[in-house]
Amino acid sequence: MSIIAExxxxxxxxxxxxxxxxxWGVGAxxxxxxxxxxxGSGALTVKQAILIAMIFEFAGAYLAGGxxxxxxxxxxxxxxxxxxxxxxxxxxxxxxLLAAGTWLLVASTLGWPxxxxxxxxxxxxxxxxxxxxxxxxxxxxxxxxxxxWVVSPVLAGTMSFGLFRSxxxxxxxxxxxxxxxxxxxPVYMFLVGFLIAMVTILKGxxxxxxxxxxxxxFVDAIMIAAAVGILVALIxxxxxxRIQKDEKAEVNNRFANVExxxxxxxxxxxxxxAFAHGSxxxxxxVGPMAAVISIINTGTVTAKSAMPAWxxxxxxxxxxxxxATYGVKVMATIGKRITELxxxxxxxxxxxxxATVVFASGTGLPISTTHxxxxxxxxxxxxxxIGALNLRVISTIFMSWIVTLPAGAGLAIIFFFxxxxxxxx
Amino acid sequence: MAISSPFSKMFGSSPIxxxxxHMKVARDxxxxxxxxxxxxxxxxxxKADKIQQKIAELENDADKLKKALRLQLPKSLxxxxxxxxxxxxxxxxxxxxNRAKDIAGIMLGxxxxxxxxxxxxxxxxxxxxxATSEQALKAINELDELLExxxxxxxxxxxxxxxxxxxxxxxxxxxxxIKIRATLxxxxxxLPPVDVMxxxxxxxxxxxxxxxxxxxxxxxxxxxAR
Numbered sequence: 001m002s003i004i005a006e007x008x009x010x011x012x013x014x015x016x017x018x019x020x021x022x023x024w025g026v027g028a029x030x031x032x033x034x035x036x037x038x039x040g041s042g043a044l045t046v047k048q049a050i051l052i053a054m055i056f057e058f059a060g061a062y063l064a065g066g067x068x069x070x071x072x073x074x075x076x077x078x079x080x081x082x083x084x085x086x087x088x089x090x091x092x093x094x095x096x097l098l099a100a101g102t103w104l105l106v107a108s109t110l111g112w113p114x115x116x117x118x119x120x121x122x123x124x125x126x127x128x129x130x131x132x133x134x135x136x137x138x139x140x141x142x143x144x145x146x147x148x149w150v151v152s153p154v155l156a157g158t159m160s161f162g163l164f165r166s167x168x169x170x171x172x173x174x175x176x177x178x179x180x181x182x183x184x185x186p187v188y189m190f191l192v193g194f195l196i197a198m199v200t201i202l203k204g205x206x207x208x209x210x211x212x213x214x215x216x217x218f219v220d221a222i223m224i225a226a227a228v229g230i231l232v233a234l235i236x237x238x239x240x241x242r243i244q245k246d247e248k249a250e251v252n253n254r255f256a257n258v259e260x261x262x263x264x265x266x267x268x269x270x271x272x273x274a275f276a277h278g279s280x281x282x283x284x285x286v287g288p289m290a291a292v293i294s295i296i297n298t299g300t301v302t303a304k305s306a307m308p309a310w311x312x313x314x315x316x317x318x319x320x321x322x323x324a325t326y327g328v329k330v331m332a333t334i335g336k337r338i339t340e341l342x343x344x345x346x347x348x349x350x351x352x353x354x355a356t357v358v359f360a361s362g363t364g365l366p367i368s369t370t371h372x373x374x375x376x377x378x379x380x381x382x383x384x385x386i387g388a389l390n391l392r393v394i395s396t397i398f399m400s401w402i403v404t405l406p407a408g409a410g411l412a413i414i415f416f417f418x419x420x421x422x423x424x425x
Numbered sequence: 426m427a428i429s430s431p432f433s434k435m436f437g438s439s440p441i442x443x444x445x446x447h448m449k450v451a452r453d454x455x456x457x458x459x460x461x462x463x464x465x466x467x468x469x470x471x472k473a474d475k476i477q478q479k480i481a482e483l484e485n486d487a488d489k490l491k492k493a494l495r496l497q498l499p500k501s502l503x504x505x506x507x508x509x510x511x512x513x514x515x516x517x518x519x520x521x522x523n524r525a526k527d528i529a530g531i532m533l534g535x536x537x538x539x540x541x542x543x544x545x546x547x548x549x550x551x552x553x554x555x556a557t558s559e560q561a562l563k564a565i566n567e568l569d570e571l572l573e574x575x576x577x578x579x580x581x582x583x584x585x586x587x588x589x590x591x592x593x594x595x596x597x598x599x600x601x602x603i604k605i606r607a608t609l610x611x612x613x614x615x616l617p618p619v620d621v622m623x624x625x626x627x628x629x630x631x632x633x634x635x636x637x638x639x640x641x642x643x644x645x646x647x648x649x650a651r
Contacts, residue, residue, distance in 0.1 A: 033432040033433075036432065036433060040436075164575070168574065168575045168577060168578065172573065172574045172575065172578065172580075173574060173577060173578025173579050173580070174579070175579060252569075253569055253570060253573065254570055255570060255573040255574070258573075259573075333433070334432065334433040337433040337436055338433055338436045340436055340437075340438070340439050341436065342573070344573070370432050373432055374432055374435055377432075377435060378435075378503075381503055381505070383575055384505035384506070384572075384575045384576045384577070385505065385572075385575050386436075386439075386505065387437075387438070387439020387440065387441050387504070387505070387572060388436070388437035388438060388439045388440060388498075388502050388503070388504055389435055389436065389437060389502065389503040389504075390434060390435050390436065390437045390501060390502060390503070391501050391502070391503045392434075392501045393432075393434050393435035396434060
């Protein structure tokens with residue numbers, strides 16, 4: 001208690017700095033993966049992608065990021081153990097942020113595959129298990145999280161497979177794919193709107209509604225989400241109506257015009273992807289920061305305390321800065337590499353991944369957006385939709401697990417004892 | 426900072442476009458045979474020599490494309506169609522320019538002319554054989570549309586129709602070959618026997634050019650059959 005009273009402001013500033021550092025890493029690296037598909041398929045320019053990412057990452061974090069933030073903040077560790085020594089939790093969370101942020105920076109510099117989610121989870125588990133005690137880790141929850149890392153790519157792949165098959169069936173294999181595309185694409189747009197609205201109502205606005213005494217039942221939520229979905233579809237339909245068939249484009253490929261229609265859809269799925277990413281990955285930076293801030297403000301480890309809005313704002317700002325300073329470059333590079341993914345496939349991959357990530361966010365599971373997207377793209381590949389996929393990437397993912405978890409944990413342990421030595425000695 | 430992410434690494438370069446490019450060069454090589462035979466019939470061996478060089482160059486280009494594409498298809502790649510099917514289709518395509526080069530080479534080497542009654546049927550025969558390679562290219566050019574449609578549905582029918590047309594073109598070449606052989610048979614007593622022997626060989630090879638184009642279609646059909 002005394003330590004916190006004494007060093008409170010310093011620790012608070014450190015939490016903010018490390019948190020923004022981590023958020024910068026997320027923005028520089030992860031967002032580019034999430035949005036690269038849209039850039040690569042030519043549906044969006046890099047500038048447009050950045051703009052969409054800024055708006056929807058933030059919306060996702062703010063409206064649907066609460067559950068994952070709370071998992072990172074107090075789900076992985078058992079807060080009960082820290083009741084008498086809240087400063088240890090502060091050091092721990094600070095070291096986790098710094099460790100994950102540093103590891104992201106180092107690994108990106110060396111060109112190694114990393115996942116921001118895995119770094120932070122590894123770091124938190126590391127400091128808690130080694131720095132405090134093995135019992136400080138809520139192993140049951142950690143087990144669930146690790147399981148979700150296996151399940152999420154598979155689930156996303158299955159959904160994308162189904163989505164692409166439906167596109168083949170409804171649009172591509174018809175004699176008039178262009179007209180069919182215009183007819184059925186609003187349905188997919190409806191799905192995008194419905195998905196985001198549903199998660200927002202059930203997770204994000206739950207507390208807001210409760211405060212104003214407005215009780216939303218599950219059926220109500222479905223009705224509202226459906227209304228939002230229809231609205232989104234109508235907006236999309238307007239833009240679809242402006243696309244005219246260009247006969248010249250069909251000389252080389254009869255599906256050139258169909259792809260132009262799908263490109264419109266991809267703008268919508270890109271929004272969903274950014275929203276999903278925001279809802280899941282902003283927590284990686286904001287969660288530990290929020291934990292530190294709430295302890296410093298209250299002086300105790302309270303399991304229940306509202307997260308100040310400015311913490312989310314800071315996390316969001318960090319991501320935007322990361323995106324603007326470095327993410328732009330990554331996005332342009334990734335976009336150039338994945339031109340094989342045309343909008344009709346890219347949308348299926350994005351929607352499958354976004355749905356999975358948003359669902360995980362709703363249940364408070366921190367998953368890797370990138371890995372989920374990889375699973376989704378493989379799903380489209382299984383439906384024979386992509387020219388060539390490098391299966392070695394799967395081993396790369398396993399490598400990133402094997403390397404990132406201990407690296408994040410090891411760094412966190414070092415930083416933890418460093419902070420403990422500095423402040424508690 | 427090096428830019429690397431498992432996500433962008435998972436996209437290999439699609440073999441579909443290179444396959445189509447290779448087939449285009451194969452067709453171009455075969456198509457050179459028409460001016461080559463015209464020059465041979467006109468007894469213009471300077472011009473024929475130039476065209477033969479062009480044919481050799483194109484054949485070389487096709488070889489280079491073939492090798493580059495093979496290197497681009499490591500076993501770890503996940504493709505929408507079996508890798509072995511693609512590689513075999515590529516080998517089939519590559520046999521067309523090889524045959525065209527054989528024909529031009531031996532004709533130039535022996536400065537083979539054609540007796541008057543054979544000249545017109547010979548040109549017709551070569552043109553028909555080249556048309557089969559053109560049709561094979563048309564079928565191969567559907568590969569990107571096939572990929573777009575996920576190798577299923579209506580697009581398969583379009584390709585099947587193209588392959589059927591290819592078969593009938595090859596059939597037509599066969600008939601022309603029988604006819605021209607019969608014409609030569611009536612003339613052969615008056616011609617130097619060695620020349621006759623080589624004329625028969627040229628007929629055989631031109632017919633083979635059409636066969637090889639048809640084989641590309643058959644291989645494509647097997648690739649699509651599931």
